[in-house]
Amino acid sequence: MTDKANAPEGADSEELSRTLVEITEKSQQLVQDFLGREQSAQHISMDDAMHMSSLFQELTTRMMANPMQLAQAQINFWQNYMQLVNNAALRFWGHQQDPVISPNKTDKRFRHEAWEENPIFDFIKQSYLLAADYVHSSVKNVEGMDDRTARKIDFHTRQFVDALSPTNFVATNPEVLQKTIDTQGGNLLKGLKNLLNDLEAGEGKLRIRTTDQDAFDVGRNLATTPGKVVYQTDLMQLIQYAPSTEKVYKRPLLFVPPWINKFYILDMQEKNSLIKYMVDQGHTVFVVSWKNPQKEHAEKTFTDYMKEGPLAAVDAITQATGEEEINCVGYCLGGTLTGATLGYMAAHNDDRIKSVTYFTCMLDFEQPGELEVFIDEEQIQALEKRMDSQGFLEAGAMSSTMSSLRANDLIWSFFVNNYLKGDDPFPFDLLYWNQDCTNMPAKMHSFYLRNMYQRNLLREPGGITLDGTPIDLRKIETPACFVSAIEDHIAPWKTTYRGVHLHSGPAKFILGGSGHIAGIINPPAKNKYGFWTNSKNPEDADAWLDGATHTEGSWWPSWNTWLVRRAGAKVDARQPGDGKLKPIEDAPGSYVKEKA
Template identity: 60%
Template sequence: MTQSPGGKPPEYQVPDPALVSRTMAEVAERGQRIVQDFLKRQSTTDGFSAPLNIGSAFMEMTAKLMTNPAALMQAQLGFWQDYLTLWSNTTRRMLGDPNVDAVIEEAKGDKRFKDEAWRENEVFDFIRQSYLLSARYFTNAVHSADGLDPKTAQKVDFYTRQFVDAMSPANFVMTNPEVLRRTAETGGTNLLKGLSNLLADLERGKGKLRIRMTDDSKFKVGENIAVTPGKVVFQTPLMQLIQYNPTTEKVLKRPLVIFPPWINKFYILDLRPKNSFIRWAVEQGHTVFVASWVNPDEALAEKGFDDYMKEGVLAALDAIEAATGEREVNAIGYCLGGTLLATTLAYMATKRDNRIKSATYFVTMTDFEEAGELGVFIDEEQLKALEERMDKRGFLDGREMATTFNMLRANDLIWSFVVNNYLLGQDPFPFDLLYWNDDSTRMPAKMHSFYLRRMYQENDLVKPGSIELLDTKIDLRKVKVPTYMISTREDHIAPWKSTYRGTQIFSGPVRFVLAASGHIAGVVNPPDSGKYSHWVNEDLPPTPDDWFASATELAGSWWPDWQRWVTGLNRAEVPARHPGDGKLKVIEDAPGSYVRVMAMD
């Protein structure tokens, strides 16, 4: 029996029989309804899952392992030697020896084993170390398979880690000391509450598990998130253009326009006033415009990448000129929005359109040769299955995209909530970032198929003239505008060494900056937070490793560095501009109506 932190056995509480009876009756009724709904959905074209094509990858890996039995035997011997040492150490601890070192420890930052009992209790310490040894053995065995092609090796490694993460003892009632302690203290009502949470999530996903990560009742777009004052001044079928109210008497002559990714919603850059990049940029004297992309449905199934260029970037430039009288702008693209920006700049270079005077890329890939773990989901079998689903619906369901991204960080974005919501029976904590993460968007079928095939699978964007959009061959080498690239060191979506390749493609002056943390936290890092350093290097050697070897680490946010860079290009100022002052009239208040459409609507 696990003891409480104070050393006393936990007090058992007998559950209220009436509560148990009501809960079980509710479980039966809801469970029957969920199963019926799920079975009904399976009979429709919307109910099947794409093949992950895992089996063939693991069969190939096994065949490669068998060609080198000595290496496999050596790994097994090492595993058993470590296991015998663990048995011996655990026995010594049980006999009262306090001076016993651990055979293995979890990686720094692994939150699964933060409860004190994982180390203080001999049994749970043995369970923890046994799991870590097994996990290491599985991983090493996979890595020892020589001769696998890179795609197969990546797939095997990824799904091995998914399996290892799923089998963590922290994910099960009887092997998690915190869950056992909570069960003893509450008389099992935590498990009843957890079962209710599980059913609610199944109902939420209409028969598919949709884990609730935050208390979404605490947030409302336009009321306590995405609240920087502004107006929608222009819109197309694909986007609304928001112009934000100035907070300074004078503003920079060149307006600033931001193109977020349409895989997510723009308000990641405007979550709260204290961490809003949009608000901060307004305070620095920029006239800020942001594209708020539509959450598309089947009516927009035939919208392609070229439509996002025409009805997004190019339309926004025309609208900004009408609103401010200025042809020249500074532009920012975030992730996929950055890929769109680079593509559009190549198109504009061919057309001798020089309205964008500087380009900033937030964690943006243009060369997809090494696309990171997202590449696991992109092979011919999976793409065909995905396209079949999209063709029937007209779009990619936003929940499928969200699940893919969550799998990249399964311990943080899946299993931690399984433990909290279902085993501990707790409601998720209100967290604006996780609310945004769950506010998923759909993808038009034509655009998404083009993006995955031509960029991720074929890597055509980096090949001069291989992609043609709006009757124009795209060549990124023609992009000569001053460029600022910010990448993040722990990015699992756009790996920084892949984004760095862009420094060798563009023909104009490039500044590359690397921030600490990941795809979101490394970007949304206001100066006042005091978090996360960044690295700078004026040189751009051919390889990212050479760049980092001679880079200088600086404390704090990269935002001021970007502000110095962009104002260094042109410091001219004009009186502050307000939405509606120019030729464009106000349509509605920010954040607009497009952003309020949710994927389940």
């Protein structure tokens, strides 16, 4: 039996024994579960392997076609590496040397002081950075590949290089090494327990926890703005929020969020809730809360999402408030649906939506950002095969895809924290929401991937047909405001800017700071990031930015000013249930609490 003094910090011999027994039992169960699933998952793994193999076979062929270019890259690498070796030797003799290569200022992996102060770890760091730079430059500079293939190879190469970072290994991470010494290995034991817990929660797939899942509860400390569910369909619940002002604007405001995640990104906590902010500005706010679809929803189409989502919501708002004219906001994928819905309404001379705002939304998918690497015929076919077998795309698949776009921040940093350092993740509301994903019906998702991302048909007049109606975005005369984020890697701002020129009505473009989420959920109280505006909308996005004016702080008040001009006169505040629709349940409703 191990003496208590020699046991890992914070643990006695009995606790250590219990932990080891728990790890052993859990490991055995996970192995049995894995073997039971392996046969059914084998065809998916083979599809992925074949796709990767074909990509890198093409890369090898192209590289061998120009051996001199490859040789020159190798020579440059070895020259830099020998300089690094020479500098390291001089440092050991006490001579300070300038680094051969330094990490990017935004790279958080090498912030521990030992990466600079300790010559050994500094050498490891620079060796890795040199190798990573060599691999990236070799791949990027290969001639003869089409742009899309080159971007795919660059993405997958980055995943490989990021995985091999010395920060991801015990022996080459000084912070982990120090903690291992301090706890006499207790961190690694705790890390193994965390790893097994995450494998168990993911049913054999590694779903790394990025936040403390027990710290938040939707309806208790998230999505707490008072309101009622006043209407629901098979695909959504419609929430009407209670007013906080005596008078409200005549036209209600409807939010249509994406159905990849839950609506409460718009209503996280009181301090950063866009919904509460708009209620406090005097708007009667409604929001669509999407259903988390299961196998029985496999045949639900994009048309169904339009008819049972925004179209049903517009009808319901009239019943709830007596108003036939509303303002509407579509966020990301919800914005794409909103744009298609407006095209449908324009074809039927339905002008009940008097203004539309698009948050980080693509209507033209010509340059869709890094998600493009997952959208080709081979991968879509593999995805469709996967969806056909279960009726939907499971939430975890989409979550993993999104995380891979920022692997160092959303995967490897938590790998190190949870499994190497043995720490529990910090409670963070945004990351809790990020992991609270939803499934997507097979038919709808296939339509969306093929017609938007792959074929880019929404921008074409009559390119897609919904409920027998050809959709033409150019028939939309509704005043529009596009809000994007300059660092958005999911809906690149230069691509979202194209939407300005797809409508026939007046359009305003606001470019916020930060990324896809923080750029939108940026309350005025934080006074962060700033935003750009321009009274003109030239064809070229860069020309728009060159002529734009920068303003410090949140764009929310500026957008609200634009919206108020289209919101009508003030009327007496409306409570949920005042109209023809009686409350079904309290906000945030039951749909949002369904777990994937």
